[in-house]
């Protein structure tokens with residue numbers, strides 16, 4: 001994490017330099033005050049009071065300017081540090097594999113990106129100013145106290161072990177609680193995330209009270225941990241106050257006895273000594289505060305590092321060559337199990353060759369592994385054993401960006417962004433012309449409803465596409481995929497919300513406009529797949545049959561069952 005600060009080293013250096021100016025002025029003031037009291041007030045010397053007072057004001061002003069400059073420099077260092085860290089973390093999160101995102105959870109990633117970065121950023125700002133401030137205040141305070149009287153310095157030194165011991169005690173107790181606080185915030189963010197995104201489901205099932213209960217319980221847990229930390233830390237202040245006041249009493253006692261015995265200590269010096277001892281003990285408390293922030297930030301830094309140091313589970317290869325007429329896919333003895341689901345195989349010994357330009361449909365019961373199978377092509381997950389080949393080369397050997405550029409996939413759950421319809425479609429190809437966008441929408445059978453919308457292609461889509469119907473969302477997602485003009489087009493149950501006529505029009509237009517593109521169409525309805533060159537029937541992670549519609553009616557019992565059950569319904 002230090003590497004993020006390196007870039008701003010001069011600001012990190014300037015902040016303490018200016019801070020030294022401010023703190024030196026602070027340290028000189030009690031001495032000035034002692035002089036004013038002893039030689040001005042007690043001796044009725046008005047000119048001295050005025051000249052010393054003026055000098056004190058100038059010192060305070062100089063100290064103020066230094067303080068401002070120090071704060072300014074530390075802010076620049078801290079804000080830029082946070083900015084860079086947040087940017088890198090976001091970029092890393094964007095590059096995490098599905099497996100890694102599933103493991104860390106979305107809520108936790110949001111906390112790390114927001115709360116944890118802020119904690120570390122605060123630490124940086126505090127460290128570049130506060131650490132120098134408290135160290136100089138501590139050393140300077142003891143020196144100035146020693147200059148007043150070695151006895152006073154001795155009191156401060158005797159009090160120190162008690163201060164350090166109590167600070168150590170409190171910090172040791174509080175430290176594990178800070179990690180717990182961040183974990184509780186993770187929990188709250190996860191619940192918020194799920195419920196805000198899934199608000200419609202919550203309402204449909206009238207589960208508001210249940211979810212509120214879940215939130216309240218998580219919120220209560222956070223409140224409890226926070227209360228425990230704060231109560232513990234609240235003890236620290238009074239403890240320090242007791243030690244400070246005992247020191248003040250000791251100084252007054254020793255000072256009083258020495259004054260009485262004409263030991264050379266003046267009233268002004270006793271006053272200055274009290275201020276210095278307060279400064280010294282405050283500086284220790286301030287250091288404890290920094291230490292507390294540091295402990296908090298350390299927990300946050302570890303959580304950020306956990307993401308930053310995530311290795312690439314999906315490693316990019318280096319092949320980036322393209323075939324003139326590519327798009328041939330082959331699954332060779334492919335087996336797959338999701339990483340976190342033990343050894344339960346989702347795909348078993350899949351052997352399948354999809355020819356360039358072919359339309360292959362995949363049909364099968366829910367949970368039979370259809371989505372999993374196509375997710376292996378763009379390497380959303382890697383095979384457990386066997387290999388997936390694209391144009392004769394293992395997909396693992398391709399440069400990841402190049403591989404994914406060759407494939408256009410419409411995911412089972414249509415994801416739209418809160419931008420205009422045009423921008424949502426254009427997402428597939430940033431430099432697309434309005435004509436290209438319209439053409440893609442026409443093939444996707446989306447042009448009609450888009451043109452009928454109040455602002456046509458510029459109609460805004462609400463977050464998650466909630467302002468559109470399921471079928472409209474699917475068609476915009478399809479248009480987005482078509483615009484990319486990739487070699488391979490995958491529709492993962494992407495036309496399930498379309499009526500049969502619209503769906504048929506879509507496939508007709510697709511075959512006319514994209515005859516050379518390899519098309520993989522996952523569907524549940526026979527009507528969606530019967531026009532395909534070949535249909536693969538999947539059952540429980542295995543391919544049980546493969547052929548044309550007519551062949552399968554002859555050879556596959558499962559296909560026949562599905563066909564007749566759907567025929568009856570229709």
Ligand SMILES: Nc1ncnc2c1ncn2[C@@H]1O[C@H](COP(=O)(O)OP(=O)(O)OP(=O)(O)O)[C@@H](O)[C@H]1O
Nearest residue numbers: 102338341346365366367368369370371372373412
């Ligand atoms: N991220 C995941 N982690 C663990 N298991 C998963 C994950 N995604 C899917 N599965 C499991 O893998 C199996 C196959 O899921 P898959 O999504 O491939 O089915 P599908 O045939 O596409 O089903 P559907 O028609 O309902 O979309 C299911 O048993 C599912 O529970």
Ligand SMILES: [Mg+2]
Nearest residue numbers: 370371412493
């Ligand atoms: Mg699926």
